[in-house]
Amino acid sequence: MRRPHEPRYGASLLTDHDIYLFKEGNHFDLHDKLGSHPMTVDGEPGTLFAVWAPNAAAVSVVGDFNEWDAESHPLAVRHDSSGIWEGFLPGIGRGALYKYHIVSATGQYHGDKGDPFARFWETSPKTASIVWDLDYGWGDGDWMAGRGEKNALDAPISIYEVHLGSFAREMGDRYRSLSYLELADRLTEHVLACGFTHVEFLPVMEHPFFGSWGYQTLGYFAPTSRFGTPQDFMALIDRLHQAGIGVILDWVPSHFPTDGHGLSYFDGTHLFEHADPRRGYHPDWNCYIFNTGRYEVRAFLISSAMFWLEKYHIDGLRVDAVASMLYLDYSRKDGEWIPNIHGGRENLDNITFFQKLNEAAYTRFPDIQTMAEESTAWPMVSRPPYIGGLGFGMKWNMGWMHDTLRYFSRDPIHRKFHHGELTFGIWYAFTENFILPLSHDEVVYGKGSLLGKMPGDDWQKFANLRLLYALMYAHPGKKLLFMGAEIAQWSEWNHDAEIDWRLLEYRHHRGVMTWVKDLNALYRREPALHERDFEPSGFEWVDFRDAEASVVAFLRKGARPQDMVLGVFNFTPVARPAYRVGVPVGGVWTELLNSDADVYGGSGLGNAGAVAAQDAPGHGHPYSLEMVLPPLSAVLLTPQNWL
Template sequence: VGFTHVEFLPVMEHPFYGSWGYQTLGYFAPTSRYGTPQDFMFLVDYLHQHGIGVIVDWVPSHFPADDYGLAFFDGTHLFEHADRRKGFHPDWDSYIYNYGRNEVRNFLISSALFWLEKYHVDALRVDAVASMLYLDYSRNPGEWIPNDYGGRENLAAISFLKTLNEAVYKNFPDVQTIAEESTAWPMVSRPSYVGGLGFGMKWNMGWMHDTLDYFSKDPIYRKYHHNQLTFSLWYAFTENFVLSLSHDEVVHGKGSLIQKMPGDYWQKFANLRLLFGYMFMHPGKKLLFMGDEFGQWSEWYHEASLDWHLLEYPFHQGLLQWVKDLNRLYRQEPCLYEGDFEPEGFRWIDFKDWEKSIVSFIRTGKTSQDMLLAVLNATPVPQHNYLIGIPWMGVWREVLNSDALCYGGSGVGNCGAVATRPEPFQGEPCSLSLTLPPLGIVIFKKESP
C-alpha cells in the first residue's frame, strides 16, 4: 500500500485486554498475548528490513489500580500521589504518577529509552498528554489542588515531559516523540530550550474534529460550514502537526469513516476518497487507522479481525487503490513532505468560494519546479470551465483524480492536462479553466518548460 510507518497501540504488558493496552503495567516488556520479547524484536527488525518504521504508543499519564501492579507498591503511595485529588484519574479509574519524585521520573524515562534502545522502535507516541498538563483535567471545582502559584498547570508533569524529551533526543537524535495533546497548550513541538515541551510532533486534533464534522454533513449544507475546511491553515504551522484519523474515531458508537460519510453508496465512497485526498495534500504528517484504507463498514472491535473480505468488492478495491496512489504521490513529490511544517510550503489559490464548496491551493517544495496544485469540489455537482488564477504560465498535468474510473468514480476529468491562459484572474497574471468532478479532488503537477 506504500505506508512508511506502522504505529502500534500500546504493546506493553497490560492486565485488561479491553483497554487496548492503555492500562499499562509492564513498562519494559511487550504483552505475552502475542509472544515473547524476542518475537517483538523480530517483528520490528522485519519491518525495518522492508523499509517500514515503527511507532509505539507509550502511556506515562496513568496506570491501573490492580493490586499486583504499581499501585500502593510497597505498602505506601510510591508511584502515585497519596491525595486522590492529585493521584487518581476520574475518567479511567486509574492512578496518576507523582512526577515530582525523581524515582518515578527515572522509572518512566528509563522505560522510554529501553524501547528505543532494546526494541529499536523509531518513535514514541505519548498518550493523553493533556491529562498530564492540567491539574483540573476532567475535574470539577474542589476536586483538584492548584499549583504553588495558584494555577491549574501541573508543573511537575511539565518538567517531566521536558526532561523526557531532552533525554530521548540526546540519546537517540534520529527518533521522534509525538504528543497526543488535545488543547491549545503552546509550543508542544518546540524545543525545551526555547520554552517548549520538546516533542518532535503533535497530533492535530482540531483538524480532525473540523474535518470529520465537515465531511459528515450533507453537501447541500457544506457551504455554511466552509470555514471548517479552511480554518486549520490559520494555525497549521504553529506546531509540527500530525493529521490523525485514529482508532478513537471509529469506536464507541462513532461509526467507521465510511459510515460517517453522507449520501448513497457511491457518494459515501466519493466523499471518503475526497477526504483522504484533502488530508494528503494538507500540510502535516498523515495517520490512518487500519481498515480506513479500504472502507471497513463496521466499527473497530478489538476482539475481531478486520473485514478483509470487503476487498472482493470493486468500490473497496478502488478506495484501496486511491490510498496506494496517494502514498506513492506523497513519497515521490518532495513538496508534500519537505514543507509540511513551514508556511513557505503552502499557498492558497482560492479559499473564498464557499457558495460552491470549492477550495484550491498549491504545495511548493525547495525548487521552482517542485509544486502541486490541488482543487477540491465538495459537492456532487460537477463544475465545467471553472476558472482559477495561477501565477505561472505552462502546462499542468493531471496526476491524480479521485473521480477516475479505476477508483470507482464517474470518470470526469481534464483529459490528462490543461494549459494556462494569459488572462489575469483573482489577482494572478494567468488562469486555468478546469473541469472539477463531483465530490472529487484533482491534483496537477506543472510540467517542466
Template sequence: MTYQLSVNQTQPQVTDGYVSLLTEDDLYLFNEGSHFHLYEKLGSHPVVVNGERGTYFAVWAPNATEVFVKGDFNGWQDNGHRLSLKGNSGIWEGFIPGMTKGSLYKYHIVNHNSGYAVDKADPFANSQEVPPRTGSVVWDTEYTWHDQEWMEKRDRIQALDAPMSIYEVHLGSWMRVPEEGNRYLTYRELASKLAEYIKQMGFTHVELMPITEHPFYGSWGYQTTGYFAPTSRYGSPQDFMYMVDYLHQQGIGVILDWVPSHFPTDQHGLNYFDGTNLYEHADPRQGFHPDWQSSIFNYGRHEVRSFLISSAFFWLDKCHIDGLRVDAVASMLYLDYSRKEGEWIPNQYGGRENFEAIEFLRRFNEAVYKHFPGIQTIAEESTSWPMVARPLYVGGLGFGLKWDMGWMHDTLSYMSQEPIHRKYHHNKLTFRMLYAFNENFALPLSHDEVVHGKGSLIGKMPGDYWQKFANLRLLFGYMYAQAAKKLLFMGGEIGQWSEWNHDQSLDWNLLENPMHGGLQKWVADLNHTYRTEPALHELDFDWQGFDWIDCNDTEQSVISLVRKGKSAEDVVLAVCNFTPVPRYNYRIGVPAEGFWQELLNSDAGDYGGSGMGNMGGKQAEAISQHGQPYSVDLTLPPLAIAFFKLC
C-alpha cells in the first residue's frame, strides 16, 4: 500500500477573510488515517496574513459544540477567541492576529450536550510550559542543520550488518550540577558532555528515555502528553535539535523512546478530550490500562492512527531522530494484557489478539521505513509473539529490531546465582540459541532492571567485593560475545552501587576508585573490539555467524563459542569461566590452525582483574577436540571471559 503525503502547503489560504492551512486533501487523508504530516497543519503556527503577523490554530474536537483559544494574550478568558468548524472534518480552526511565537495558550473546549467544559493543552504543540505548568506555547520548528554527512551515510551506519552498541540515558539524571541546586543540564550542555563521553566509551548510539513532554517527572517520560514537543525542562525545541545535530556531527546516532501504547489521564491532556472518549476507547476493558492507570489509544480510529504516525514522522523529520524504540508493544498486541478473566473483550473470533493494534504497528513500520529508509524501529516486546522484527511481506510486524527480554531475565537470573550453584542453571545461558535467529534481536540491560527495588547490576552479582566486579565484567563480556545488537543503561558501565534514582545524578565520583575505573575501561574496550572486529557484528542475525564450541561443560560452568564474519578469515573465539576457580590446561576445540591472539581478557589487571591469562595467545595444535580439527590449550581466569582472534 502506498501512503500519500500531505500537500506541502505551509502558507495559509485566505478566502473572504477566512484563514486556513487545511486543504481538502488534508481533510480526506486525516479522516481516512493516512495523513502523516499533521504537525504541519494542526496545532499552532505563526504565520503572516495580508502583511499581519499572527498565529493559525487548528484542533481536532469533532464532538465539541464550541472551541476557544485562551491565553496570556487575552487574560485567559474562556470565550476570548472562538474557532470555526472546518466542514465535516471535526477540526476547529482560526487565525488570531498579533499572537506570536512565545505566547501561552490552551483550548477551552465546550460540549453543551454533556455539560462539559475544560481547558486542554494543544495535542500538536511543539512546546509546552515547564511542568508543573501545563500551558502550550506558540513555537516553530525552524532550525539550520549541520549533519548532512551523517544523514547521507546513516543507512549504512545503521544497516543490520553494522555494529550497534546503544547507551540508554535518562537526560535529567545522567549528570547534574550540584553546585547550582542539583539542576538539570540543558540540551545544549548535554550535547558536548554526552558526545564526549559516548565517544570515549565507544558506543555507536544513545537511546533517550522519552523526552516527549510529560507532566509527571517521576514517570520518566512514559506518561506522555506532548507527542510533538520535546520536554521544556531542558530547553527549547531548537535546543533539542542542536543536541541531536551535535551528536550526529560527532558520529553518534540518536534513538528516541516513543510511547504509542498509552497516555495519562491528566485533565489537560488527551483524555476525554472533547467531552467524549476521542483518543481512547470508551469501555475501560479496552481503553484503560490497569498497570499504569492510563488510557489506551483507540487504534481502530482513523484519526488516531494519523495522530500517532504523524508523531513518529515529526521526530524523524523535524528532529532527525535515527530510530524509535517503541515502548510496551506486548500491551498493544494482547487484549487481555495484565487483565483477569472477564476484564477484557475478545476479538471477533473470540481470541486475545488486538487486530487493530497489529494493523497500526504494521502500518506505522511500513510508513516510517518508506519515507525514512535509513532509520530503525525497535520493539520492546516481552512475549513470544512471532515475527515482530520481520518484514511485512512475510507476515511480520515490520520492526527492524526486537529487545530480547528473555535473554535479559535468564542471564541476570543465572548471574545472580552463587557460582557453586550455577551448574544447575546452565541452560539459562544456552537457551536463547534455540530462538536467537528467529528475530533481529538486541540484548538489553535496561533501566527496567535497576528500579523498583531490583537493585543495581553490580548489586545483583554474588560474592565478595572483587568477585562482584569480576562477575559484572564477565556479564558484559558474555553479552558482547552473543549474536545480537547491544544496549546498556547508564550507570552500569561504572558499577553504580545504588539503584537508579531519577532525582539525582549518577555517582561519577565512583570512578576515583580503580575498580570502578577498570570496569568502565572494560566496557570501552569491549565496544572498541565489537566495532572493529567484523566477526562480532556482521552476522548478528544469521546462524552462520555463530557456533558453539562447547556449551555442555555444566560441571565446570565453562562455555566456549565462535563468532564469524562474512569473510572466512574473520573468526573470534570467546571462552567464559563462570566460577572463581581458574582452569589450567583447558583444551578448547577451534576450527582452524594458526595463532589465536588474545584480544581481550576481563581478568587483566587494567580492568581490576587478577592478571591471569595466556601470554598474548596460543598456537593451535592438530589435536581434535569438541568436533573441531584443531585445539588450543588455555588458562581460563576466574570469573572471566577471554576473546581470541585467529591471526
C-alpha cells in the first residue's frame, strides 16, 4: 500500500510527438506540458509535476506538504532521452508551496530550484513556486473579436507605459502599491480620461528584486505575486479590454538574474545559459544570457511568449534589449567575445530565435503586435522573415527620441544651429514600422523628467513640453508616453513612490493633461495622423528650411485626398504674427489644435479658429496661409472645404 502523497509514475501530459517537437525546438506550448498541473488521475486528485533537467542524477519535489524533505517525493526520468523528470503527487493541490531538489550527475547539490514553468510564486524575498490553476471567466469577448482593427498598422496606437508598482500607492502609505484589482478601475479610468488606446506594462513577470522594475525576470510564466494572484491580473486585463483598451507586456528574453533559486546552473550544468562567460554572462546587468542555440531553451522562451498571448489575452509583446541579443560583441571589448562561425559579430542563434518567435506569434495570433526595443541600425527589424527580416510588427525609434530630446534641451536661441536634429528623422522614418517612445528610460538615473529637460522659465518649460508632445503626435509613427509625463511631473521617476498626482491641483499641469487628452482624441479622429504612419505617401514637407526662425511645417495625409492635416511648429519663444505657409488647396483651413490656447496654460494667441487660404503661391503650392504662430507652439489645421 502506498504512503499518503507517495508519488505515482506513468501519468504524463507528454506524447511522443511533444518530445519530438521539444527536442527540435519547435514546441511552443510547453506550459501545458511541463511545470505543475493540478489534475485527477484514476479518481484521485493531486498535481502532476514535470521538469527538464537532463544532466541530473536525481530530482525530487520538496514543499510545505513534506516538510521540504528531499527523500519523500522523487520524480522519475522519462526513458526517451528528453531529460524530463515526472511524477504525480496525490493530495497536493492549489496553493501548495514547492521547489525541485536536484542532484547533478556529479553528485553535487546547488540549492533547491523554483519551477521554470511555475504559474505563481511566493512574494519576494520568499522564493518557492506555488501550485496554481488559471481558471477564469473572461468577459472581453467583444474586444477579442475586434481587436485586429485596434492593433492594425494603420490604426491609431497611442501607448501609456506603466510601472504597476508606482502608478499609485495606498493613501497614507506610500510604500504599499495598489493591487491588480485596486488598479483595475483607477488605471482604466485614467487611461480613458487621457484617451490612450493601449497600456504597456513594464515586466510583470515574477522577479526577485523590485528595484529591477521587472527586467530581471525569473518567473517567465507567472505575473508577480506582489499585486495579487494570476486571476487578479487577468481581471485587470479584462477590465481594460472591456473599456476598449489594449494591453502590451514588456517581455525580457535577453537575460536572467543569477539568483540561486532560479534558472542558473539549473541541473548542475549551464542548462539555460551559455557555459562560456563570453557568451553567457552580461557585464552591464550582472546576469546570465540565454543559450538560444539550444533548441529546448528556444522552445522555453517562445512558449513563454505564447503563454501570455494565449492565457492572458495579451495584445502585444514589447521585447526588451533586442540589440544586446543581435550582436556578439554588445558592450564587450576585443577579446571578450566569440565570433560566429563566419567570423562575424552577428548572433546567428538569436536571429533565428527572433524569426521563429515572430512567425509563431503572428501565425497563432494574427491580430496582435510584437515590438522591438532595438537601438541600432540593424536592418529590417520590422520586416518579415521570408525576406530576411526579424519579423517584428514594429520597432522603437530610438534615434528620433535621442535627437528630439537633445534638440528640445537646447536654449531656443541656439536651436537654429541644430535644425537638422528635428528634420533628420524623416530620412529613415519609413525604413521600419516605428513607435516614437518617450519612455521610462528617459526619466531615470539623473536624466530628470521630461518637463525638467526643457529650457527656460516655468512658462517656457510647459510650452516646450506641449510643443514636444504635439510634434510626436503629428510625426509619422505610433506613440508611447511613460506615466507621469501626461501631467508634466517635475521629478524624475522613482519606482518607490507614486506619480505626483497632487500636481493636478495646478493650472499648468492640468493644462498639459488636457493637451494630451486632446492630442489623443485628434490622433484617433483624423485618419491623416495615423492611417499612413509607415508609408512615405502619408507625409510631405511644406518647409524644413527655416532654421533661422526655427519653424518647420509639414502635411500628414490619409488614404482619401480630403484627409489632410497641416502642422506648423515654432520652436522659439518669439511670436510670429504673419507667418506664411504654402498649402495645396484653397478655402478655409480650420485650426484643429493650438498648444498656446489658454485652456492648456498658454498665452492665448491664435488664429480665431480658422485661416482663409490666399491665392498666393508658397513653398511650391498654389495657395498659402498667413497665420499667427504663437511662441513655442504647435498649430494643427485641416482644410474645411476644397477650392
